[in-house]
Amino acid sequence: MNTNNKEKVVVVGAGLMGTGIAHAFASSGFVTVVVDTNPASLTHARVSIEKILGDGVRLGKVSEEQAQQSLANLLTTSDLNEAASGANWLVETVSEQLAVKKAVISQAAPLLAADAIIATNTSALSVTEIAASVDNADRVIGMHFFNPVHKMKLVELVRGLATSDEVVVRTRALCEQIGKTSIIVNESPGLTTSRMSALLGNEAMWMLQEGTATAEDIDTALRLGFNHPMGPLELGDLTGWDTRLSVLRYLHQTLGEKFRPCPLIIKMVAAGRLGRKTGQGVYRYADGKQVPGSGLKASAL
Numbered sequence: 001m002n003t004n005n006k007e008k009v010v011v012v013g014a015g016l017m018g019t020g021i022a023h024a025f026a027s028s029g030f031v032t033v034v035v036d037t038n039p040a041s042l043t044h045a046r047v048s049i050e051k052i053l054g055d056g057v058r059l060g061k062v063s064e065e066q067a068q069q070s071l072a073n074l075l076t077t078s079d080l081n082e083a084a085s086g087a088n089w090l091v092e093t094v095s096e097q098l099a100v101k102k103a104v105i106s107q108a109a110p111l112l113a114a115d116a117i118i119a120t121n122t123s124a125l126s127v128t129e130i131a132a133s134v135d136n137a138d139r140v141i142g143m144h145f146f147n148p149v150h151k152m153k154l155v156e157l158v159r160g161l162a163t164s165d166e167v168v169v170r171t172r173a174l175c176e177q178i179g180k181t182s183i184i185v186n187e188s189p190g191l192t193t194s195r196m197s198a199l200l201g202n203e204a205m206w207m208l209q210e211g212t213a214t215a216e217d218i219d220t221a222l223r224l225g226f227n228h229p230m231g232p233l234e235l236g237d238l239t240g241w242d243t244r245l246s247v248l249r250y251l252h253q254t255l256g257e258k259f260r261p262c263p264l265i266i267k268m269v270a271a272g273r274l275g276r277k278t279g280q281g282v283y284r285y286a287d288g289k290q291v292p293g294s295g296l297k298a299s300a301l
């Protein structure tokens with residue numbers, strides 16, 4: 001862990017992802033300023049980061065001193081101008097709305113250090129379009145983190161049309177500094193991860209609909225045959241089939257026929273069987289746990 005780093009990182013958006021991203025930077029020695037328009041999000045983010053660090057100390061992953069140093073590196077504010085002033089990095093992770101992201105970046109860009117890099121954690125919006133809101137679009141890059149950030153090693157770095165080679169190289173080095181492994185993706189719908197995951201989840205639903213195997217066996221196939229930590233149907237229940245469906249519709253529209261959503265997904269969403277969050281998806285859930293043998297049966301379709 002590097003605690004001598006005096007570079008300043010501004011993380012804009014203190015939600016689920018901003019919290020994890022701020023933890024990653026603060027615990028890697030960066031002066032980390034978290035900005036949010038909602039003061040409650042800032043308080044919640046600090047409490048969550050304290051909990052991650054506290055758990056780390058209990059598990060022996062970080063020392064008490066390192067945890068205290070990480071917290072000392074963390075600042076929170078609602079004032080974007082003050083936070084952005086002279087910062088070396090800005091990571092935008094506000095709500096997934098193009099207009100909000102553009103407004104944040106165009107306001108902050110002139111205040112950052114001259115060679116600062118601006119990263120956006122957008123899941124699906126165009127990095128190129130977001131970058132068009134600033135004068136030097138070459139210094140804007142996508143930095144797509146995964147939830148929960150403190151457990152997930154991957155960052156997809158997304159090259160927009162104008163992103164420079166130097167910015168890619170520097171951002172890869174930044175990922176290493178915070179203990180992440182990066183891959184480089186040219187801007188494209190679904191990047192690599194969402195695109196592959198959508199296809200796999202859709203195919204699993206086609207197999208369930210056709211009665212190829214039971215839900216439990218389809219999930220077991222991927223867990224034990226390919227060492228996936230979860231089967232594709234369990235994962236869809238966790239993500240939510242409504243989210244899955246909107247991703248598939250977008251990929252179908254942009255990338256073509258192979259992403260046409262399986263009719264069973266459309267039917268489940270219409271029925272309100274969205275997954276864990278509604279207590280029922282492909283499986284039923286009681287007290288947050290999957291009910292054994294509850295997988296949707298082909299005979300019921």
Ligand SMILES: NC(=O)c1ccc[n+]([C@@H]2O[C@H](COP(=O)([O-])OP(=O)(O)OC[C@H]3O[C@@H](n4cnc5c(N)ncnc54)[C@H](O)[C@@H]3O)[C@@H](O)[C@H]2O)c1
Nearest residue numbers: 013014015016017036037038041093094095096122123147
């Ligand atoms: N949730 C995920 O699994 C995931 C994974 C990868 C990427 N992302 C992307 O990360 C981004 C954030 O997602 P999230 O799940 O953390 O959302 P979230 O709703 O938990 O948090 C968004 C935060 O942004 C704040 N915000 C909104 N407008 C703002 C503004 N103008 N200035 C400052 N703060 C503002 C909100 O108050 C909120 O606290 C989105 O672009 C999302 O697509 C999400």
